[in-house]
Amino acid sequence: xxxxxxxxxxxxxxxxxxxxxxxxxxxxxxxxxxxxxxxxxxxxxxxxxxxxxxxxxxxxxxxxxxxxxxxxxxxxxxxxxxxxxxxxxxxxxxxxxxxxxxxxxxxxxxxxxxxxxxxxxxxxxxxxxxxxxx
Amino acid sequence: xxxxxxxxxxxxxxxxxxxxxxxxxxxxxxxxxxxxxxxxxxxxxxxxxxxxxxxxxxxxxxxxxxxxxxxxxxxxxxxxxxxxxxxxxxxxxxxxxxxxxxxxxxxxxxxxxxxxxxxxxxxxxxxxxxxxxx
DNA sequence: ATGTATAGTGATAATCGTTGTCAAATAGAG
DNA sequence: CTCTATTTGACAACGATTATCACTATACAT
Numbered sequence: 044x045x046x047x048x049x050x051x052x053x054x055x056x057x058x059x060x061x062x063x064x065x066x067x068x069x070x071x072x073x074x075x076x077x078x079x080x081x082x083x084x085x086x087x088x089x090x091x092x093x094x095x096x097x098x099x100x101x102x103x104x105x106x107x108x109x110x111x112x113x114x115x116x117x118x119x120x121x122x123x124x125x126x127x128x129x130x131x132x133x134x135x136x137x138x139x140x141x142x143x144x145x146x147x148x149x150x151x152x153x154x155x156x157x158x159x160x161x162x163x164x165x166x167x168x169x170x171x172x173x174x175x176x177x
Numbered sequence: 178x179x180x181x182x183x184x185x186x187x188x189x190x191x192x193x194x195x196x197x198x199x200x201x202x203x204x205x206x207x208x209x210x211x212x213x214x215x216x217x218x219x220x221x222x223x224x225x226x227x228x229x230x231x232x233x234x235x236x237x238x239x240x241x242x243x244x245x246x247x248x249x250x251x252x253x254x255x256x257x258x259x260x261x262x263x264x265x266x267x268x269x270x271x272x273x274x275x276x277x278x279x280x281x282x283x284x285x286x287x288x289x290x291x292x293x294x295x296x297x298x299x300x301x302x303x304x305x306x307x308x309x310x311x
Numbered sequence: 312a313t314g315t316a317t318a319g320t321g322a323t324a325a326t327c328g329t330t331g332t333c334a335a336a337t338a339g340a341g
Numbered sequence: 342c343t344c345t346a347t348t349t350g351a352c353a354a355c356g357a358t359t360a361t362c363a364c365t366a367t368a369c370a371t
Contacts, residue, residue: 085321110244155304170289219350
């Protein structure tokens with residue numbers, strides 16, 4: 044189990060840098076952002092980096108109803124939490140659910156399940172988008 | 178808003194019938210099930226029917242991490258609830274989270290969000306699968 | 312600093328789930 | 342039964358993601 048640590052490359056740095064501006068975006072959107080910033084970077088590289096970062100816990104990844112995966116930088120060392128995302132503008136707030144983790148584990152145990160994982164996604168329309176239209 | 182009601186066809190009936198045996202499965206899996214049952218039905222039809230049923234609330238649809246959509250028959254008139262699914266065998270239990278709905282609404286309100294929707298998915302490994310392997 | 316093994320990159324092809332297309336089949340009204 | 346709008350189904354098209362593979366650049370030893 045000698046999982047090699049990733050090398051430090053210009054591309055990785057550029058990606059993390061772009062991620063720094065926040066927000067949930069798809070891999071392809073981040074790629075566009077990087078290109079606009081003048082970075083010469085391949086789409087495949089963005090996918091790979093984002094995946095690696097998600098795996099190492101440095102970014103949050105959520106799957107939308109349409110099957111797209113959205114990524115967002117996750118502050119290092121943060122405790123597990125969930126997101127409240129605006130369906131209109133994509134803004135996202137962090138929220139945490141005090142008793143949820145414990146509840147999930149206990150309910151799962153009652154059903155004989157182990158190795159529990161959970162996904163909690165809240166979406167809505169933020170105040171600004173709500174007052175603007177639709 | 179004259180949403181035409183769907184016609185009653187053999188295919189729809191066969192699909193609902195197959196759904197009747199329970200379990201979360203992808204559209205393609207349901208299609209396989211139907212073919213094994215001897216039904217001559219097209220894949221596109223299964224997709225369409227499943228989508229329509231999901232929209233009308235007759236089936237639950239969840240999107241997996243890999244972007245696949247899984248469908249399961251949802252008892253009519255049931256109150257909103259969530260699922261605990263086995264990652265190994267696909268079995269699913271219904272669970273409900275007493276205070277979650279209220280909590281979600283209040284947290285969202287605190288952030289100024291409206292028209293809240295939420296997704297809660299619990300996955301684990303059921304007792305049987307846990308003792309058998311992996 | 313220089314060489315070298317190796318991991319990273321990126322253009323492109325391949326994959327996979329899903330949706331669109333359109334001629335043929337069929338449910339349901341009259 | 343007849344007619345017409347829906348539905349069907351084989352297949353093409355699509356979009357997001359992943360695999361391929363020759364090429365490049367990093368990290369480390371010399």
